[in-house]
Amino acid sequence: MVKKLTAALGLIGLAALGTPAVAQAAPAPAQTASSVAVPMVGLGGCPDNYLCLYAGTNFTQRKFSSKGGVYSLSRYGLNEQPRSWGVMSYVNNTPYTARFYDTTGVQVWSIRPGGSSTDSSAWYGESQLRL
Template identity: 35%
Template sequence: MTWKRKTTAAASALLFAVGGMLVTASPAVADGPCPANQLCLYDGRHFTGNRIISRSTNACFYPQDVSDRFRAIMSYDNNLPVHAMVWSYRYDTGGYSATRAMPTGGFSSDNGGTNLGAFEMDQVCMGHARP
């Protein structure tokens, strides 16, 4: 194994241990199906680009905090046993609004080019969790 692969494998293992989320930087690695019982978010259309994987079923996270390379949610695959929701922060009201539902078993290969989850305070919540 090359040092790059060893480093990537070690970083991936650490991310899984810490928060149940993984960011994959390589588009080639991001291609393919999302594993069972996981939510996969991609910043490229058709399940390509950087990928965030979450196994959480009742938690929220900021996509931009997981990886500074992740741009916006362009496609997703939800294989969790619970729904997920993208929440956008409203600076005018100081609160959140539900922006996009990702139902259990749902997927989208192209969300239409929006900036879904692209802003600093945007969150993705699974299950009954709310920002």
């Protein structure tokens, strides 16, 4: 009789404690946008803050991209010998004027900030670029 009473009291004690809580997973964190900076690409596939020069019209055959400096265009296959290898189109996404000079140091043409052309074949004589 004592064993039955102890067993009954034990069951009553467990009932008083209640059903053990079921473990639940924490809610998944909310999705957030990536904070990786992606450069903007504009006209002719030229990135933001770059000058891009193309050997072909309509922004084809990009040969050169830069944020600034002084460059010999023959290094990039954009010199005037022969004429068909010169700068045939361009995009200037920089805040600077790009100036082109001939082999004697005389400025022959320039590109304003934000300027672009799908066919710059009317301009010629470029040998050096200063941006």
